[in-house]
Amino acid sequence: MSVQLVLVLILLAIFLIATVLPVHMGALGFVAAFVAGYFIYANSEDGYDDTIFGFFPGSLFVVLVGVTYLFAIAKNNGTVDWLVHASVRASGGRLSAIPWAMFTVTAALTAIGGVVPAVVAIIAPVGMSFARRYSINPVLMGLFIINGATAGGFSPLSVFGVITNDVVESSDLPGSPLFLWFASIVINILLSVVVFFIFGGRKLLGGDRVDVTDRRDDDFVAATVAGDATEDTGEDIPGGPARRTAVGSTSTGGAAISGGRVAEARHGAPGHEHSTAEDRADQQALQTTALAEEPHEGAVTTLDRDRALTLGGLVLLVVGALVFDLDIGLLAITVGVLLSIVAPRGAKGAVGQIAWPTVLLICGVVTFVGLMQDQDVPGWLGDNVAKLGVPLIAALLICYIGGVVSAFASTTGILGALIPLAVPFLQGPEAVGAIGLITALALSSSIVDSSPFSTSGALVVANATEAERDRTFKTLMIWGFSMVAIIPLVTWLVLVVPGWL
Numbered sequence: 001m002s003v004q005l006v007l008v009l010i011l012l013a014i015f016l017i018a019t020v021l022p023v024h025m026g027a028l029g030f031v032a033a034f035v036a037g038y039f040i041y042a043n044s045e046d047g048y049d050d051t052i053f054g055f056f057p058g059s060l061f062v063v064l065v066g067v068t069y070l071f072a073i074a075k076n077n078g079t080v081d082w083l084v085h086a087s088v089r090a091s092g093g094r095l096s097a098i099p100w101a102m103f104t105v106t107a108a109l110t111a112i113g114g115v116v117p118a119v120v121a122i123i124a125p126v127g128m129s130f131a132r133r134y135s136i137n138p139v140l141m142g143l144f145i146i147n148g149a150t151a152g153g154f155s156p157l158s159v160f161g162v163i164t165n166d167v168v169e170s171s172d173l174p175g176s177p178l179f180l181w182f183a184s185i186v187i188n189i190l191l192s193v194v195v196f197f198i199f200g201g202r203k204l205l206g207g208d209r210v211d212v213t214d215r216r217d218d219d220f221v222a223a224t225v226a227g228d229a230t231e232d233t234g235e236d237i238p239g240g241p242a243r244r245t246a247v248g249s250t251s252t253g254g255a256a257i258s259g260g261r262v263a264e265a266r267h268g269a270p271g272h273e274h275s276t277a278e279d280r281a282d283q284q285a286l287q288t289t290a291l292a293e294e295p296h297e298g299a300v301t302t303l304d305r306d307r308a309l310t311l312g313g314l315v316l317l318v319v320g321a322l323v324f325d326l327d328i329g330l331l332a333i334t335v336g337v338l339l340s341i342v343a344p345r346g347a348k349g350a351v352g353q354i355a356w357p358t359v360l361l362i363c364g365v366v367t368f369v370g371l372m373q374d375q376d377v378p379g380w381l382g383d384n385v386a387k388l389g390v391p392l393i394a395a396l397l398i399c400y401i402g403g404v405v406s407a408f409a410s411t412t413g414i415l416g417a418l419i420p421l422a423v424p425f426l427q428g429p430e431a432v433g434a435i436g437l438i439t440a441l442a443l444s445s446s447i448v449d450s451s452p453f454s455t456s457g458a459l460v461v462a463n464a465t466e467a468e469r470d471r472t473f474k475t476l477m478i479w480g481f482s483m484v485a486i487i488p489l490v491t492w493l494v495l496v497v498p499g500w501l
Contacts, residue, residue: 001046002380003040003375004372004375004376004377004380004381005380006036007036007372007375007377008372008377008381009370010032010036010368010370011032011369011372011417014028014029014032014033014365014368015110015405015413015414018413019405019408023477024357024360024361024364025361025365026042026360026361026362026363026364026365026413027360027363027365028365029150029362029364029366029367030149030363030364030367030368033052033055033364033367033368033370033371034052036368036371037049037051037052037371040375042370047173052367052371054365054370055366055367055368055370055371055374056367056370057166057362057363057370058369059166059327059329060162060163060166060362060363060366061329061359061363062327062329062330062333063166063327063329063332064162064329064355064358064359064362064363065329065354065359066328066330066331066333066336067112067113067120067157067162067328067329067332067334068113068114068159068330068354068355068358068359069315069332069333069336069350069351069353069354070313070317070332070333070336070339070356071112071114071115071118072349072350072351072353073110073310073336073339073340073346073347073350073352074310074314074345074346075110075353076124076347076348076349076350076353077112077307077310077343077345077346078304078306078307078346079306079307079310079311079314079385080109080122081109082302082303082307083105083108084105084108084126084497086107086456087101087104087108088101088102088105088130094175095134095136095204096138096201096206097145097170098130098134098191098202099127099136099140099141099196099201100144100192101427102123102127102130102141102144102145103145103147103148103151103192103484104146104148105123106119106120106123106144106145106148106149106167107148107149107151107152107185107188109122109123109149109152110148110149110151110152110153110155110158110160111149111152111153111155111157111158111315112152112155112157112158112187112317113157113158113159113160113317113332114152114158114241114317115159115355115409116150116153116158116159116360116446116456117148117455117456117459118145118355119149119188120145120149120455120456120459120460121271121459123145124142124145124459124460124463125151125463127141127142127144127145128141128142128463128464129458131264132465134269136198136200136204137200137201138337138460138464138468138472138477139199139475139476140195140196140199140200140201142457142460142461142464142472142476143191143195143199143450143460143476143479144192144195144196144290145186145376145449145460146450146456147189147191147192147195147450148192148458149190149449149456150184150188150446150449151184151185151189152185152189153184154180154181154183154184154442154446155181156157156177156178156181156322156328157318157321158315159330159355159358159362159412160411160412160442160446161180161181162179162328162414163256163362163415163416164180164419164438165177165180165413166193166421166436167366167415167416168438171378171419171420171424173434174434175434175438176435176436178309179435179439180435180438180439182444183439183443183495184442184443184446185449186388187443187487187491188447191447195479200474206235208399213442232314235277239370240372242263249409257456259358267357267369274417281374293298304345305343306339306344306345308371309342309343310339310343313335313336313338313339314332314335316335317331317332317335328373334485336350343485351398352482358412360412361412361413362412362416363390364476365416365417366415366416367419369416369417369420370428372420373420374414377421378420378421381421391432392432392496392497393430395422395437395440395492395496396442396488396489396496398418398421398422399437399440399441399444399488399491399492399496400444400484401418402414402418402441402444402445402488403444403445403447403448403483403484403487404448404484405447405489406444406445406446406447406448406449407451407453407455407480407481407483407484408450408453408454408455411445411446411454413443415441415445415446416444418441418445419438419441419442422437422438423440432496432499433495433496433499433500435461436496436498436499436500437493437496439491440488440495440496443487443491444487444488444491447483447487447490448484448487449481449482450473450476450479450480450483451476451477451480451481451484452476452477452480453477453480454474454480457476457480459477460472461473461476
């Protein structure tokens with residue numbers, strides 16, 4: 001058995017173990033790099049440890065730390081809550097516009113660097129409370145939040161986009177970060193239109209306007225605090241005591257929030273029960289999301305000095321990274337440090353809220369993939385694909401692999417692992433278009449996050465009421481696996497087969 005085949009099997013084992021057991025995929029990646037690296041590089045001149053550390057993605061680490069650090073400050077000082085409320089107020093009280101307001105603000109938050117599951121964990125309690133208050137289908141609201149997070153998730157500043165673009169660049173492949181982001185926005189808007197009409201949006205059209213501003217003091221703050229609530233896990237993490245990301249299961253037991261009251265038993269209290277999806281939301285929130293912080297004080301509708309400075313810092317990040325081509329990670333840390341100096345209140349605990357689980361996930365998987373690249377696993381796969389003579393079919397297969405695995409596991413881990421392995425399909429006389437396949441693979445691996453077995457879908461289920469939860473779970477399961485079947489084929493037909501990218 002060749003070394004390349006063994007490494008491919010190890011990668012598959014990482015995905016499988018992380019899916020069925022509560023083991024962190026990033027930690028598995030480091031263990032795999034250590035074990036395989038010891039046997040491969042034990043007799044190397046530099047030693048196996050220095051060789052393995054050479055595969056560690058230092059620049060990607062800085063980007064992940066920088067953007068999530070800045071996002072933590074924005075959440076701490078109320079800038080995120082201000083954006084949520086401003087977006088809802090912009091709906092003008094039209095029921096049909098409230099889901100789109102949630103889509104927009106979620107997309108904006110992930111586009112500026114928020115980790116997708118973390119943003120869903122923050123927005124889902126708010127959006128689901130609006131859905132209950134105004135009799136909007138919870139599945140409709142949940143899918144709008146998930147689709148919005150994915151739409152913004154491939155911006156050049158966001159984690160999905162950073163991972164994809166970094167892997168493309170390190171693999172010396174042609175890429176188009178803006179096209180990838182544009183494609184993600186378009187397909188998620190189109191999907192949301194379909195969701196709107198399938199799940200009861202038609203009855204929201206032309207209805208009476210409702211008051212979404214006067215109820216801010218109790219209901220909106222209650223929903224926001226539900227998104228901020230945390231509980232100690234008793235574990236230690238870098239930067240302070242570990243806290244579990246707030247979702248319905250940890251803050252309100254998934255209970256309805258109406259008038260600031262919790263209608264069901266709290267998490268851990270007598271009478272509270274877990275569903276399978278809720279347990280998975282708790283587990284995956286610990287593994288893949290940024291950490292929640294203490295609730296801040298003050299009215300979320302006020303654009304005070306600190307929030308104005310934070311908005312200015314976010315604009316500076318966008319302009320500096322996209323216009324002046326400055327390093328995203330270093331610039332984000334710089335903006336975060338400046339905000340910590342001029343507005344120290346919002347920086348309290350921000351380092352502990354950096355998405356350390358996501359940093360571990362990406363760095364572990366990418367380190368092992370770097371070892372695979374050093375052993376020419378992509379070239380080995382390319383030789384085998386060449387023997388088959390059907391690179392188009394191989395491209396479709398890898399899109400389906402991304403969709404199926406991501407529906408049960410981490411999208412960020414899939415993106416870091418599969419794109420380098422797609423390199424063989426992008427080289428040679430019969431190669432498929434690099435930009436088209438990378439975009440198709442990225443979309444196939446991310447849109448399926450609506451599955452209730454994926455982190456974002458599980459968070460939506462966990463924030464449904466007990467009465468809604470089973471139906472929400474079943475509906476999301478049908479929708480999510482429909483996406484697994486449809487999206488890889490559609491993106492392959494549109495982006496890969498024509499060969500125009």
